[in-house]
Amino acid sequence: MYNSRHSGFSRGIALLNLGAIVVLGLSIAELGLKFWDRDSETKPGSVEQTGIGQQPAPSTSYRIEQIVSAHLFGHEVEAQAIAVEAPETQLRLRLLGVVASDDATLSRALVARDSAPTRSYAVGELVDKTDAKIHAIESTRVLLERNGRLESLPIVRPDMSSKVSSLTIAPQEQDSTVSGAGEEQSAKSD
Secondary structure (H helix, E strand, O other), rough: HHHHHHHHHHHHHHHHHHHHHHHOOOOOHHHHHHHHOOOOOOOOOOOOOOOOOOOOOOOOOOOOHHHHHHOOOOOOOOOOOOOOOOOOOOOEEEEEEOOOOOOHHOOEEEEEEEOOOOOOOOOEEOOOOOOOOEEOOOOOEEEEEOOOOOOOOEEEEOOOOOOOOOOOOOOOOHHHHHHHHHHHHHHOOO
8 A cells, every 4th residue: 555655756757757847847948048139130121231142241149238127146235334333351261263154054163162172163053151142153253242242262373473484504614534434445346
């Protein structure tokens, strides 16, 4: 009984898929006709003249306005970055890295607390053993919400200027012990 009901269900799904493919194909064909109609129809009474052996020049007039107004890739949205003034947090936290995205569900922050292991946090999560919740993740800081107020946790950027030292290469001098040993060896072999 189960198998016959299951196979009927599978046939129903297959028919729905087939119907969806047909509708999609018709929609694509209609869209193609709409945008690639090149006004190739000649006006009544006019004749295109071509020389012997020449083909008429292809029509390159597309309806650019229609293509642009179709918003094939969506509407442009202006980024509305709202600068939030938030004092730096007094919590003993370090922001070691971020993955910032326009989609807050994809953003992550790498936060270290004292000697505890570094942990990844998403927007809305509570930071371990604190009363701070991740409010927003930006490219250079994380906004924390504590007691209804926003605080910022800036990213830790190591000072690399002290790590770089000048490197001086002294001119190479010929090592007399090496050349002398080679001469002694060649003298012994004679």
